[in-house]
Amino acid sequence: MAHDPDSARAEAEEAQRERARAERARHEQGLGARLGSAVKEVVVVLAMALVLSFIVKTFLIQAFFIPSESMEDTLLVGDRVVVSKLSPTLVDVDRGDIVVFDDPGNWLDPAPEVNRGAALNAVRDALMFVGLLPDTSEGHLIKRVIGLPGDHVQCCDSEGRLLVNGTAIDEQVYLRPGAAESNQEFNITVPQGRVWVMGDNRGDSSDSRYHDPGGTGAEGSVPIDRIVGKAVVMVWPLDRIARLSDHDDVFADVPDPGDRAFGMAPRPTPSAR
Known part of the structure; x- marks a missing residue:
C-alpha cells in the first residue's frame, strides 16, 4: 500500500505537539509542587514564630x-x-x-x-x-x-x-x-x-x-x-x-x-x- 507523505507528516507534528504538551504539564506540575512546598515551609515557620513569641510573652518577657x-x-x-x-x-x-x-x-x-x-x-x-x-x-x-x-x-x-x-x-x-x-x-x-x-x-x-x-x-x-x-x-x-x-x-x-x-x-x- 502506498504511504501518504502528508498523513505521515501530520502524525509526526501531532506527536511532537503532544510531547510538548506533556512537557509543559510536567513543568507546571513541578513548579506547583515547589510553590506549594515553599508556601508550606513559610506557614510552618510563621506558626513556629508565633508559638515561640506567645511562649516568650507568657512566661519570659x-x-x-x-x-x-x-x-x-x-x-x-x-x-x-x-x-x-x-x-x-x-x-x-x-x-x-x-x-x-x-x-x-x-x-x-x-x-x-x-x-x-x-x-x-x-x-x-x-x-x-x-x-x-x-x-x-x-x-x-x-x-x-x-x-x-x-x-x-x-x-x-x-x-x-x-x-x-x-x-x-x-x-x-x-x-x-x-x-x-x-x-x-x-x-x-x-x-x-x-x-x-x-x-x-x-x-x-x-x-x-x-x-x-x-x-x-x-x-x-x-x-x-x-x-x-x-x-x-x-x-x-x-x-x-x-x-x-x-x-x-x-x-x-x-x-x-x-x-x-x-x-x-x-x-x-x-x-x-
Whole structure:
C-alpha cells in the first residue's frame, strides 16, 4: 500500500505537539509542587514564630507601652519597656524594683476604646496576644516598689524623706526633679503577700497612697500575685534605650522588718506567699 507523505507528516507534528504538551504539564506540575512546598515551609515557620513569641510573652518577657506621667522622668509617655516575667514567680520582687501589675481594684478609670475598624482591631489584638506588639497597658499599672511584706513605711521625717522600717531613704536619684517624696502623710505596715508601690512623679501618681482609705496599708498595697513582672529595660524610643535601675543602694541601709525594734513578723519566704 502506498504511504501518504502528508498523513505521515501530520502524525509526526501531532506527536511532537503532544510531547510538548506533556512537557509543559510536567513543568507546571513541578513548579506547583515547589510553590506549594515553599508556601508550606513559610506557614510552618510563621506558626513556629508565633508559638515561640506567645511562649516568650507568657512566661519570659513582655513589652508594655507607658500611657501616663506617673513615672516621669524615669519613664515618659510613649516609652516602651520590656518586663521580665521571672519576677515574682522565680525571682523575688525587691524594694526599688519597677513593676507592672494588674489593676488591684478600680485604680484605673475605664479606658476609652480606640476603634480602628473590625479588621485592624482584630489584627492589633492578635499581635498583642502573641507578643508581637507591645501591650497598650490597658488594665495595667507601673510603679516602683517601696515597701515589702511586713515593712513599716511612713511619710515623712523632718527633712521630708520617707522612712522604711525606721530608716530614712534618699529617693532623689529617681524622683522627678523638684518632686517631694509625698504630699500626703501616711504611716502603714505592708500586709503579708503584698507590696507598697509609688510612682517616681509623686505629685501626679495615683498609687498606694490614694487607694488606702483605712490608712493601714491593707487596701492601698498590691497583692504580689497581681504583679505581671519587673520592668528591666527601656527599648523605645531608640535614643532612650537603657537598662532600668532598681536603685538598690537607696534601700541598702533599710533593716529587715523582722528586727525586734519594730515588733513585726519577719518577711515570709517565697514558698509562704
